Amino acid sequence: IVMTQSPDSLAVSLGERATINCKSSQSVFYSSNNKNYLAWYQQKPGQPPKLLIYWASAREFGVPDRFSGSGSGTDFTLTISSLQAEDVAVYYCQQYYTTPDTFGQGTKLEIK
Amino acid sequence: EVQLVQSGAEVKKPGESLKISCKGSGYSFTSYWIGWVRRMPGKGLEWMGVIYPGDSDTRYSPSFQGQVTISADKSISTAYLQWSSLKASDTAMYYCARLTGTSAWPYYFDYWGQGTLVTVAS
Numbered sequence: 001i002v003m004t005q006s007p008d009s010l011a012v013s014l015g016e017r018a019t020i021n022c023k024s025s026q027s028v029f030y031s032s033n034n035k036n037y038l039a040w041y042q043q044k045p046g047q048p049p050k051l052l053i054y055w056a057s058a059r060e061f062g063v064p065d066r067f068s069g070s071g072s073g074t075d076f077t078l079t080i081s082s083l084q085a086e087d088v089a090v091y092y093c094q095q096y097y098t099t100p101d102t103f104g105q106g107t108k109l110e111i112k
Numbered sequence: 113e114v115q116l117v118q119s120g121a122e123v124k125k126p127g128e129s130l131k132i133s134c135k136g137s138g139y140s141f142t143s144y145w146i147g148w149v150r151r152m153p154g155k156g157l158e159w160m161g162v163i164y165p166g167d168s169d170t171r172y173s174p175s176f177q178g179q180v181t182i183s184a185d186k187s188i189s190t191a192y193l194q195w196s197s198l199k200a201s202d203t204a205m206y207y208c209a210r211l212t213g214t215s216a217w218p219y220y221f222d223y224w225g226q227g228t229l230v231t232v233a234s
Binding site: 094096099102 | 149157161162171172173174207209218219221222225226227
């Protein structure tokens with residue numbers, strides 16, 4: 001499954017909304033349990049990736065509620081409702097519906 | 113507290129072999145998948161493969177099948193990634209990470225190691 005993120009880079013003003021899109025080449029929705037096998041990660045410079053969202057919309061414990069995930073099937077979105085300086089990072093989506101799992105190419109988020 | 117601690121940075125020559133490690137603690141090592149992810153300089157994340165230490169079920173991305181070997185020693189809660197003959201193109205940061213999921217189906221990565229930088233140069 002090929003994962004394609006858009007845009008490749010994004011500059012947003014502090015306090016404004018940031019939206020990152022992720023499209024899969026085939027559906028990652030598993031009807032048997034009604035779940036989308038899609039996760040989002042944040043990677044800051046010099047750090048390992050950090051899990052933000054799993055099952056497309058479930059926020060990992062400790063992740064601020066300004067981060068939210070939505071979408072189903074092949075089209076997904078990560079939204080940061082009010083950008084903070086510490087959100088500067090590269091963001092990746094990942095499908096775990098089928099092996100090999102695959103990541104999107106990443107979206108670099110900066111402050112405008 | 114769940115922790116994954118990786119071995120230190122390596123500098124190797126082309127053709128040399130290498131084995132890097134990832135030691136898990138704070139959880140039942142045999143009950144979770146462990147995976148390896150590559151990040152080449154200036155590039156994105158690549159899923160290399162995973163192993164379930166409970167039964168040694170191992171799955172590789174086709175891109176890495178035959179290029180690396182993933183293994184685990186459950187007696188010391190440690191997973192490994194090894195190369196028999198390194199190439200310059202193997203220069204990258206390698207992360208291990210724990211996956212949630214069932215014994216048959218690995219899901220997403222929930223805890224990550226700090227990364228091991230591998231540099232291959234003549």
